[in-house]
Amino acid sequence: MxxxxxxxxxxxxxxxxxxxxxxxxxxxxxxxxxxxLKEFASLKERSLSLxxxxxxxxxxxxxxxxxxxxxxxxxxxxxxxxRGITVQDPGESCCSGCATILSAFSAVFSKDNPxxxxxxxxxxxxxxxRAKGESKKVFLLGNCxxxxxxxxxxxxxxxxxxxxxxxTVVTLVRKTLPLKASGxxxxxxxxxxxxxxxxxxxxxxxxxxxxxPPEFDRNHF
Numbered sequence: 001m002x003x004x005x006x007x008x009x010x011x012x013x014x015x016x017x018x019x020x021x022x023x024x025x026x027x028x029x030x031x032x033x034x035x036x037l038k039e040f041a042s043l044k045e046r047s048l049s050l051x052x053x054x055x056x057x058x059x060x061x062x063x064x065x066x067x068x069x070x071x072x073x074x075x076x077x078x079x080x081x082x083r084g085i086t087v088q089d090p091g092e093s094c095c096s097g098c099a100t101i102l103s104a105f106s107a108v109f110s111k112d113n114p115x116x117x118x119x120x121x122x123x124x125x126x127x128x129x130r131a132k133g134e135s136k137k138v139f140l141l142g143n144c145x146x147x148x149x150x151x152x153x154x155x156x157x158x159x160x161x162x163x164x165x166x167x168t169v170v171t172l173v174r175k176t177l178p179l180k181a182s183g184x185x186x187x188x189x190x191x192x193x194x195x196x197x198x199x200x201x202x203x204x205x206x207x208x209x210x211x212x213p214p215e216f217d218r219n220h221f
Contacts, residue, residue, distance in 0.1 A: 006215045009063055017046060018053045025050065028066030073102055073123070080110035084118035086135060087125075094126030097162030098142040105168050107205035112185050113177070121176055124149065131155070139172055 011026065013019045017040060024031045031037050031048045041048050050060075073087040090099070102125060120136030127144040131152060140146045140155045142162055149155050158171050169189065173182045195201025 004216065005065070005067060007063065007065070009058075017041075017044075021048065021050055021053065022055060022060065025060050026064050028064055073106055076103075076106040076110055080113070081115045082110060082113060082118065083116075084121060086122040086132065088122075088129045088132075090124075090126035091128040093128040093144060094142075095162070098125045098144070101162045101165055101168050102141060104165050105172060108169060108189070109172065111205055112189075116177070118176055123172075137175060139175070141168065 007026075009026070011019050011023050013022075017037075020037060021031050024034055024037065031050075037048060040046065072089060074085070077085050077087070087102070102123065120134065121139070122131055122135035122137070123139045123141055124131050124145045125141045127148045129145070129148070131138040131149060138149070138152060138155045140149050140152070140157050143159055144161075146155075146157045146159055156171065156175055158168050160167065170186060173185055176182075177185070192201060192203060196203065
């Protein structure tokens with residue numbers, strides 16, 4: 001979901017956790033601010049300090065850059081010039097399951113419908129977000145969002161923990177696009193999925209505008 005930065009750098013080691021700590025510092029971040037590293041360190045009684053890690057080759061100071069590591073779901077649609085859709089930040093109540101499903105849907109929908117203008121669509125995830133009053137169609141993605149909007153009579157529920165990707169794509173495409181357009185897209189998707197399962201077709205979903213040459217050669221993806 002983020003914006004890649006070519007660094008021509010390889011981080012390798014015998015310990016995955018140590019590599020992640022070094023990688024975090026290379027990206028200009030404090031390991032103590034990365035939740036999964038903190039959790040692992042607590043469970044395994046490991047230190048978040050680099051004091052006990054021997055770094056060979058170039059030093060971290062030589063290669064470190066400050067990267068913005070977070071990209072909102074809304075940004076993915078905006079990069080594809082899709083307007084009229086809102087995805088609020090789900091906060092910490094949304095697990096990686098629903099986040100992964102929405103990431104997959106965002107990639108598929110953006111590739112199939114660049115430049116489309118939607119009419120007041122909102123997608124809610126997690127147990128913290130409340131739908132905006134001005135949204136005309138509110139999709140409740142996952143059981144947490146459904147449970148948090150029991151009073152929303154017109155909410156379009158996509159149940160599951162997480163909801164199946166197929167149910168998510170079919171529901172959102174059918175409910176956001178005209179009947180003819182949605183039918184064509186879903187039929188094309190079905191044919192592509194059959195091709196993928198038969199291993200006669202492959203498809204990539206590079207983020208819009210982030211893998212541009214000369215920094216990245218699309219033939220590598």
